[in-house]
Every structure is written in C-alpha cells, then in structure tokens.
Amino acid sequence: MARSILTALVGAAVMGIGAHAASAATLDDVKAKGFVQCGVNTGLAGFAAPDASGNWSGFDVDYCKAIAAAIFADGTKVKYTPTSAKERFPALQSGEVDVLARNTTWTINRDTALGFNFRPVNYYDGQGFMVRKGLNVKSALELSGAAVCVQTGTTTELNLADYFKANNLQYNPVVFEKLEEVNAAYDAGRCDVYTTDQSGLYSLRLTLSKPDDHMILPEIISKEPLGPAVRQGDDQWFDIVSWVHYALIQAEEFGVTQANIEEMKKSTNPDVQRFLGVEADSKIGTDLGLTNEWAVNIIKAVGNYGEVFDRNIGAGSPLKIERGLNALWSKGGIQYAPPVR
Amino acid sequence: MNSHQGNFVRASMIEAAPAPIQTGGLAYWLRKNLFATPKDTALTIISLLVLAWLVPPAVQWLFIDAAWTGGGRGVCATVAQGGSQPDGWSGACWAFVNAKFDQFLFGRYPIEERWRPALVGILFVLFLTPMLIPKVPYKNINAILLLAVLPILALILLPGGWFGLPFVETPLWGGLMVTLVLSFVGIAVSLPLGILLALGRRSTMPVIKMLCTFFIEVVRGIPLITVLFMASVMLPLFLPQGVTFDKFLRALIGVSFFASAYMAEVVRGGLQAIGKGQYEGADSLGLSYWQKMNLIVLPQALKLVIPGIVNTFIGLFKDTSLVSIIGMFDLLGIVRLNFSDANWASAVTPISGLIFAGFIFWLFCFGMSRYSGFMERVLDTSHKR
Numbered sequence: 206m207a208r209s210i211l212t213a214l215v216g217a218a219v220m221g222i223g224a225h226a227a228s229a230a231t232l233d234d235v236k237a238k239g240f241v242q243c244g245v246n247t248g249l250a251g252f253a254a255p256d257a258s259g260n261w262s263g264f265d266v267d268y269c270k271a272i273a274a275a276i277f278a279d280g281t282k283v284k285y286t287p288t289s290a291k292e293r294f295p296a297l298q299s300g301e302v303d304v305l306a307r308n309t310t311w312t313i314n315r316d317t318a319l320g321f322n323f324r325p326v327n328y329y330d331g332q333g334f335m336v337r338k339g340l341n342v343k344s345a346l347e348l349s350g351a352a353v354c355v356q357t358g359t360t361t362e363l364n365l366a367d368y369f370k371a372n373n374l375q376y377n378p379v380v381f382e383k384l385e386e387v388n389a390a391y392d393a394g395r396c397d398v399y400t401t402d403q404s405g406l407y408s409l410r411l412t413l414s415k416p417d418d419h420m421i422l423p424e425i426i427s428k429e430p431l432g433p434a435v436r437q438g439d440d441q442w443f444d445i446v447s448w449v450h451y452a453l454i455q456a457e458e459f460g461v462t463q464a465n466i467e468e469m470k471k472s473t474n475p476d477v478q479r480f481l482g483v484e485a486d487s488k489i490g491t492d493l494g495l496t497n498e499w500a501v502n503i504i505k506a507v508g509n510y511g512e513v514f515d516r517n518i519g520a521g522s523p524l525k526i527e528r529g530l531n532a533l534w535s536k537g538g539i540q541y542a543p544p545v546r
Numbered sequence: 547m548n549s550h551q552g553n554f555v556r557a558s559m560i561e562a563a564p565a566p567i568q569t570g571g572l573a574y575w576l577r578k579n580l581f582a583t584p585k586d587t588a589l590t591i592i593s594l595l596v597l598a599w600l601v602p603p604a605v606q607w608l609f610i611d612a613a614w615t616g617g618g619r620g621v622c623a624t625v626a627q628g629g630s631q632p633d634g635w636s637g638a639c640w641a642f643v644n645a646k647f648d649q650f651l652f653g654r655y656p657i658e659e660r661w662r663p664a665l666v667g668i669l670f671v672l673f674l675t676p677m678l679i680p681k682v683p684y685k686n687i688n689a690i691l692l693l694a695v696l697p698i699l700a701l702i703l704l705p706g707g708w709f710g711l712p713f714v715e716t717p718l719w720g721g722l723m724v725t726l727v728l729s730f731v732g733i734a735v736s737l738p739l740g741i742l743l744a745l746g747r748r749s750t751m752p753v754i755k756m757l758c759t760f761f762i763e764v765v766r767g768i769p770l771i772t773v774l775f776m777a778s779v780m781l782p783l784f785l786p787q788g789v790t791f792d793k794f795l796r797a798l799i800g801v802s803f804f805a806s807a808y809m810a811e812v813v814r815g816g817l818q819a820i821g822k823g824q825y826e827g828a829d830s831l832g833l834s835y836w837q838k839m840n841l842i843v844l845p846q847a848l849k850l851v852i853p854g855i856v857n858t859f860i861g862l863f864k865d866t867s868l869v870s871i872i873g874m875f876d877l878l879g880i881v882r883l884n885f886s887d888a889n890w891a892s893a894v895t896p897i898s899g900l901i902f903a904g905f906i907f908w909l910f911c912f913g914m915s916r917y918s919g920f921m922e923r924v925l926d927t928s929h930k931r
Contacts, residue, residue, distance in 0.1 A: 248883045248886035256887070259653065259655075259720075287875075411888065413893060415627075524888050
C-alpha cells in the first residue's frame with residue numbers, strides 16, 4: 206500500500222515536471238505578468254547582494270534587469286527569488302522562476318538530465334586554491350596531507366576530490382554549509398588551503414584579517430562556465446535569454462555604452478545601425494518576439510558587458526577581478542558574440 | 547502614663563545603633579557571600595581572574611576600538627586590507643550595523659512605505675504595554691484592540707493594496723519586522739489552539755481524541771525545517787505552473803501549527819497536574835464542561851505551566867529564523883545577506899552583524915523571560931516555597 210502511494214506520488218511528480226517542460230511561451234507568460242521572475246543567489250558578493258537601500262544589485266542581477274529591459278524597455282520590471290544551491294533547480298523546474306541567473310555552472314548533467322538549457326557563458330570561472338604564504342607552497346601538487354576548507358553541495362567539493370585523487374594526493378576536507386563559515390574557518394587557521402571559484406577567492410581576500418599573508422596558487426583545476434539557465438522546451442525564451450548576453454557583448458565590441466547610446470543611434474556604421482534597430486525595415490527584434498529597440502533598451506538599463514563587469518566585480522568594484530578569460534575575443538579573452546544580422 | 551513621670555523614663559526612642567561589623571555593611575556582605583570559607587575564597591578569586599581576563603578585551607573590542615561611523619568597508623579594514631585602520635587593528639564594525647539598520651528592521655520594504663510597518667510597530671507597543679501591566683484597567687477593550695483591531699490594521703497596512711496604499715508583496719518584507727510578525731501570529735494562534743488540542747487529547751470522545759493526538763504527534767514528529775523546505779521546494783512541483791502560494795503564508799501556517807502542537811503538550815502537562823478532586827468538585831456543582839474548564843481547571847493548570855508556555859514562546863521566536871532557508875529574510879537572514887555586500891566586506895563585518903542580531907534576539911527573549919517571572923509572582927497563590 207505504502208509502495209503504491211509512493212509510486213503514485215513519484216509518477217505525479219514526474220508527470221508534473223513533464224507537463225511543465227512541455228508548456229511553452231514563457232515570453233507570453235512574462236508579458237502577461239508584467240515582470241520577469243528571476244532566480245538569483247541568496248547573497249554572493251558582486252553577483253547578487255543587497256545595496257545600501259536593500260535593492261538587489263550585482264552581475265547576475267544586472268542580467269535579470271537586462272532581460273526585463275529587452276522585453277519591457279524597463280529594467281526594473283523584475284522580481285527576484287533568492288535561491289540556495291539546493292533550491293535553485295526545483296525552482297526553475299517548477300516554473301517558480303522564469304530564468305536562473307545564479308552563477309550556475311553549465312554541466313552536461315544539468316543540460317540534459319535536469320532538463321535545462323544553457324548557451325551563453327556570462328562568466329568564465331575556474332576553481333583555484335588559496336594558501337598561506339608561510340606554508341612555502343608553490344603549486345597545488347605540493348598540497349599532500351593538507352586540510353582543505355570547502356563549501357559542501359557544490360561542484361567545488363567534487364572537483365577537489367577528483368583533483369586530489371587523480372594526482373594521488375591525500376587531503377582532509379573541512380566542509381561547511383555556508384560560505385561565511387568557510388571563510389571564518391580559513392581565516393582562523395582551521396585549514397591550510399581554501400578552495401573555491403576564483404571569483405570567490407577574490408571576494409574572500411577582502412575579508413581576511415591579513416590579505417598579504419595569502420597567495421592564490423597558479424593551478425586552475427576546473428572549468429566553471431557560469432551562465433543563465435532556462436527550462437527546456439521553449440526555444441523562443443531560450444533565444445531571448447541568449448541574445449541578451451550576446452547584445453551586451455556586441456555592444457562592448459561596438460563601443461556602445463550607457464552614456465553614448467543616443468549618439469550611437471545616429472552612427473553611419475551599418476553594423477551598429479542594424480544592431481540598434483535603426484536600419485530601415487529592421488526585423489532585428491521582432492523576430493525574437495521583442496521590439497527592434499531591444500538592444501538599445503538593454504544598454505540604456507545596464508550598459509554593455511564591460512560596464513556591467515566593471516561596476517559589479519571588476520575595477521570599479523571592491524572585488525577588482527581581472528577580465529582574464531572574460532575579456533572580449535579581440536582583447537585576449539574568449540567572450541564572443543555571433544554576428545547580429 | 548502621666549503618673550509615671552520619673553526621670554528614668556525616656557520620652558522618645560533611642561536612635562537605632564549601627565549593626566555590629568559582623569552582621570552588616572559591605573565588609574559583612576563580602577565575607578558572607580564571597581569569602582565565607584577557603585573554598586568560597588578560592589572560587590571568588592578564580593572568578594575575578596576570569597572576568598579580568600575576559601571583560602577588558604571584550605569592552606576594548608566592542609566599544610573602544612570599534613568603528614562607529616563610516617560609509618564603507620574602509621573604516622572597518624586595516625591599511626593592508628585596503629582600509630584606513632592601522633595594521634593589527636581589530637574592533638567591532640558598528641558602522642556596518644548603522645548603515646544597514648533600516649534594512650535590518652524592514653528588509654527590502656520600499657523606503658517610502660516604511661512608515662506602515664513602523665506605525666504597526668508603534669501601535670503594537672501602545673496596545674501591548676497596558677495589556678502587560680496588571681493594574682491598568684479596561685483589559686477587555688485592550689484585548690480587543692490588541693488581538694482584533696491590530697491584526698486587521700496590520701493586514702491592511704503591511705501588504706497594502708487597499709485604500710490607495712501601494713501593494714508591497716511579501717518577498718520584499720524582511721528583517722525584524724518578519725521576525726515579529728511571525729512570532730506574534732505564532733504566539734497568538736498557538737496558545738488558544740494549543741489549549742484546544744490539549745483538551746481534545748484528554749477528551750473522552752474517541753474521534754476528537756484521536757484527531758488531536760494524531761495532529762500533535764505528526765506535527766511534533768517532523769522537523770519544522772523539513773516542512774518549510776518541502777513547502778518551498780517540492781510543493782510547486784505538484785502544482786500547475788504559475789500557481790504559487792505565498793511563501794510567507796506557508797511559513798506563517800507552518801510556524802503556527804508547530805507552536806500549537808508543542809503548546810498542546812505543555813498545557814496537557816498542566817491539566818494532568820490538577821487533582822481529580824477539582825474535576826469532580828466542578829462536576830458535583832453541576833457545571834457544564836466549558837464552565838468546569840474555564841472556571842476551575844484551566845486557571846489552575848495554565849498558572850502551573852507558565853514557565854513551559856514562555857519556553858515555547860521563546861523557542862518559537864528563535865525558530866522564526868528558519869524561514870531563511872526558504873528565501874525569506876528574517877532578522878538573522880537579512881544580517882547574513884548583507885555580509886555579501888562587497889562594499890562592506892571586511893574581516894570584522896560578519897561577527898559584528900551576528901553580535902548585533904544575537905543581542906536583539908536576546909533582548910526580546912530576556913524580556914519575555916523576565917515578564918513570565920513577574921507573572922508567576924503575581925499569580926502565585928499557594929505554591930511559594
């Protein structure tokens with residue numbers, strides 16, 4: 206009896222998910238609601254954090270605003286759902302959020318079995334190690350027997366295990382649930398090594414009592430391509446979310462900024478004209494289900510990719526993360542947008 | 547008396563002489579309480595040493611070295627960390643608490659609408675204070691104001707959407723406001739519901755007894771955190787897309803039910819402590835069931851279990867911080883959320899924020915505890931030891 210109830214429940218759950226995946230036209234839903242429901246982190250410096258007046262701000266939050274601006278020409282038409290690492294996937298599967306912009310790593314498992322779609326990578330991250338200079342360690346391969354502080358339930362924890370196993374090294378994991386607990390443990394000297402994504406190492410350094418006593422080792426042991434995720438089965442919505450990112454990249458490439466957008470609309474460069482939807486008979490936005498002004502609206506709301514990066518996590522923020530891999534392809538990075546035409 | 551006007555009779559009382567040194571004064575108090583025996587003396591000296599070791603650094607860190615004002619992480623970080631404090635500095639970062647204070651009170655509630663929760667808070671204090679002082683008259687009107695008028699006002703003012711007030715959805719609520727609303731509703735629901743459940747569990751009617759026992763045992767048997775997590779993560783999977791229950795409402799219902807189940811068992815303990823003679827006495831007077839309970843049994847039983855009831859209230863007050871796992875930010879949640887603000891990232895920000903949150907929780911819990919002690923003394927009629 207108990208078993209048949211369980212089977213029925215699981216069946217209902219699976220059918221429920223199936224039904225959700227099949228229901229299309231997220232764009233119509235969003236337009237009817239009048240806002241984008243955006244899943245963000247419950248608090249990650251630079252990516253999603255409250256500002257002085259309590260509004261969400263950050264790199265991922267700006268992506269939510271950009272999507273809203275593309276649809277409604279108004280970057281404020283977003284509602285944020287803060288999600289924990291465990292909560293985020295059910296929240297997207299169940300339709301509680303329309304898009305997940307929550308520093309989520311694109312993996313094959315998440316792309317297939319969990320039923321999500323990833324395409325653009327808005328931040329190329331990678332897992333690194335930070336150690337105390339006093340240990341005299343120059344490479345991660347010398348870390349045998351070290352106590353390693355790591356946050357549980359993340360790909361970080363799994364990468365760590367894989368890396369040490371592959372290199373036949375012993376280690377003692379010191380695991381915590383919350384990021385600030387890991388930080389406090391490392392700062393208090395409970396472990397020799399701290400490992401997380403490099404973006405996280407930068408924000409951690411701000412909070413250490415003696416930042417100069419620590420160094421980041423050269424090894425990057427994993428690829429962590431972070432990007433917005435949507436449910437499978439709605440190609441139009443997937444296209445919109447993808448092209449919002451490409452528009453941000455393209456704008457940086459063209460040198461279109463929040464400040465000069467009105468001037469750039471008068472540009473004689475046909476590529477820029479096409480991109481900004483001022484070309485005659487333009488269908489650049491209507492084919493996406495949006496208006497031709499969509500790219501203009503995005504840039505008016507948040508600026509181009511470089512501006513979003515600098516303001517939240519780059520040189521203009523306390524984190525001061527280098528562009529690195531996230532520079533444009535023309536400047537030594539790998540951020541690249543397909544042609545807008 | 548006039549016939550005895552002998553010179554040896556004093557017309558007035560002699561001034562009381564000071565007590566002998568052995569029975570009064572500071573020296574006596576010290577000797578009696580701190581240095582009575584060699585063991586006491588040793589304990590006193592050890593305690594003083596521990597205090598001398600703990601208190602000055604704590605005062606130094608919390609007050610003297612603390613950064614009180616400032617607009618960013620610079621004031622709470624050393625030069626090496628990119629701030630303005632000298633190397634080796636460590637002190638509380640009250641500037642962080644200061645800058646985020648409004649957020650800690652109201653969460654992300656829109657700034658121009660914050661007068662609404664503030665007004666509800668002021669009314670709450672105005673209605674509650676006279677309710678708590680036994681000597682103030684008009685308790686009936688006061689109770690109606692506190693338990694009927696205030697909730698209705700709060701229901702109109704906090705979410706809005708009526709009378710031209712802009713609607714403020716619950717995901718924007720946060721901070722102390724959420725903690726207090728959850729606790730107040732939890733307390734106001736759990737006491738009457740708990741009493742009913744306790745009576746039901748002791749009832750002789752089998753169906754009622756079974757239902758109440760079932761409710762209590764099931765609710766008590768599941769951790770609150772599981773229920774909140776299920777309601778937040780799993781429930782939406784079973785519902786059609788787009789159908790969602792308000793998360794805050796889910797938390798309110800969960801917290802209230804949980805507190806009711808615990809309260810029921812506390813009250814049942816009190817009911818069982820009342821002698822059978824009281825029940826039979828009431829029956830022999832011809833009182834109905836509700837008269838018997840209201841007039842004879844419950845007044846005695848509830849008085850007995852005041853410590854247990856307040857214990858449950860305090861537990862409930864602190865349990866409200868569990869809602870942070872479903873993405874609601876109560877006082878503790880909003881404090882922790884603000885640790886991720888890069889403009890305030892420093893080594894001492896988290897600990898300062900947590901000390902502040904802990905202090906606020908302690909204030910409320912200690913207040914409840916002292917008041918319950920006071921009520922026990924007021925209601926004490928026979929159990930004095």
